[in-house]
Amino acid sequence: MKRERINQIAALVDKRGVITLVQLREFFPKVSEMTLRRDLFQLEEEGRLIRVRGGAKSVKDLQKTSGVPYAKNTNLHANEKRTIGAKAAGLIDKGASVFIDGGTTALYFAKEMPDVPCTVFTTGIAVAQELAKKENVTIHLLGGILKKDNLSTVTSVAPAYFHEINFETAIISASAFTPESGFSCDSMMEAEQLKLLRSKAKFTYMMLDSSKIGKVMPYTFANVEDINVLITDQEFPESLKTLFKSKNIVVM
Numbered sequence: 006m007k008r009e010r011i012n013q014i015a016a017l018v019d020k021r022g023v024i025t026l027v028q029l030r031e032f033f034p035k036v037s038e039m040t041l042r043r044d045l046f047q048l049e050e051e052g053r054l055i056r057v058r059g060g061a062k063s064v065k066d067l068q069k070t071s072g073v074p075y076a077k078n079t080n081l082h083a084n085e086k087r088t089i090g091a092k093a094a095g096l097i098d099k100g101a102s103v104f105i106d107g108g109t110t111a112l113y114f115a116k117e118m119p120d121v122p123c124t125v126f127t128t129g130i131a132v133a134q135e136l137a138k139k140e141n142v143t144i145h146l147l148g149g150i151l152k153k154d155n156l157s158t159v160t161s162v163a164p165a166y167f168h169e170i171n172f173e174t175a176i177i178s179a180s181a182f183t184p185e186s187g188f189s190c191d192s193m194m195e196a197e198q199l200k201l202l203r204s205k206a207k208f209t210y211m212m213l214d215s216s217k218i219g220k221v222m223p224y225t226f227a228n229v230e231d232i233n234v235l236i237t238d239q240e241f242p243e244s245l246k247t248l249f250k251s252k253n254i255v256v257m
Contacts, residue, residue, distance in 0.1 A: 010036065011044050015053045018063045025060035056087070057116050085214040085238040090114035092236045092257050093176050093212055097123060102172040104202050107132055107157025110178045110212045118142070126172060128198070130156040152192065159194045167205055175206035177227075179213055181220035184229065184248060188213070189222035196224035208233045215240035229254070 010033065017032065018024050029041050045061045048054045054061045090113030097103060099121040105111050107129025115135035126145045127133055133146045149160025160166075177199055179188035188211060190196055203209050203226075211232045218241070229248065234255045237246075246256045 007044075011048060014041075014044055015048055018048075018054050018061050021063070023057070023060060023062045028060070085216070085240070086110040087113045087117075088238050089212045089214055089236050091117040093210060094118040096174075096210070096234075097121070099123065101174065102126075104172050104175040104177075104206060105129065105132060106177045106199070106202075107152075108155050108178040108212075110214065111176070114176065114212070124172075126167075126170070128157045128159070130158070150194075152195070157195070159192060159198055161194065163198045163201055167201060170205065172206050174208045174210060175202050176210045176212060177202065179211065179217060179227070181222040182213055182217050183219060183221055184245070186221045187225045187228035187231075189225045191222045191224070193224050196226040199226040203227060203231060210234040210236055212236045213241075214238050215242070218242065218245065 013032075014024075014029065017029075026038060026041060030036075030038060033041065045054065045056050048061070049056050054063055056062075086109060089110055093114045094117035097118055101123040103123065104126045105114060107127060111127070111129050111132045112135060115129075115132045118136065118139065120139040120141050122141045122143075124143045124145070125136055126147065127136070128147045128149075130146070130151070133144050136142050136144050147158050147160065147163065147166060149158035149163070151158055180191060181189045190199070209227070209232045211227070211234070213235060215238050230252055232254060234257060235246075235249050236257045241256075249256050
């Protein structure tokens with residue numbers, strides 16, 4: 006019975022593209038909201054949907070607008086990314102000016118970000134689409150070459166674009182991290198762009214899930230001492246937390 010209901014929910018989400026818990030309660034009036042939430046959680050673990058605030062979105066629908074690589078990456082370590090995104094979103098205050106990158110963790114940040122008057126600069130296509138649902142958020146999207154794996158843009162004209170722009174906080178993520186090589190990614194242009202964005206912000210927040218530890222990409226864009234806050238998950242090693250804290254970096 007449970008598997009049949011779960012399959013029905015998956016079919017509904019795929020058919021509609023997005024569905025709310027209120028709508029699910031209408032389809033399954035004898036099932037509690039808590040049970041439906043658990044069903045959505047299980048479907049996300051199976052990679053069949055993405056949970057959003059108050060409901061869920063179809064992976065197939067995301068693939069239509071975002072491409073298969075991005076949809077696949079969004080579902081990898083989804084719980085950790087959601088936890089990190091929610092922590093980061095909780096730090097945004099009314100009137101803030103923020104940069105957020107275009108990684109898949111940033112999408113969860115965008116979903117959880119409060120709808121308060123603020124200005125967001127981003128390189129993320131899917132991030133901008135998600136933020137566009139919020140009435141009070143002003144969005145500035147940087148154009149350029151599209152990286153299909155994370156739907157973010159990179160451009161050589163970023164220095165000119167951001168020349169007279171400042172923001173309080175840069176919230177960025179990394180594809181890999183080791184204490185020796187720092188935070189790294191697979192694109193030289195992206196690394197240079199992230200260095201620039203760090204320099205424009207008063208504070209740099211790094212979103213890093215534990216699956217990135219021990220990996221090294223070709224281009225380092227930040228070292229441990231270059232950030233102010235590390236936002237991570239429960240699996241992040243205590244020894245590395247101690248390393249960050251020893252350099253007066255806040256670990257969340």
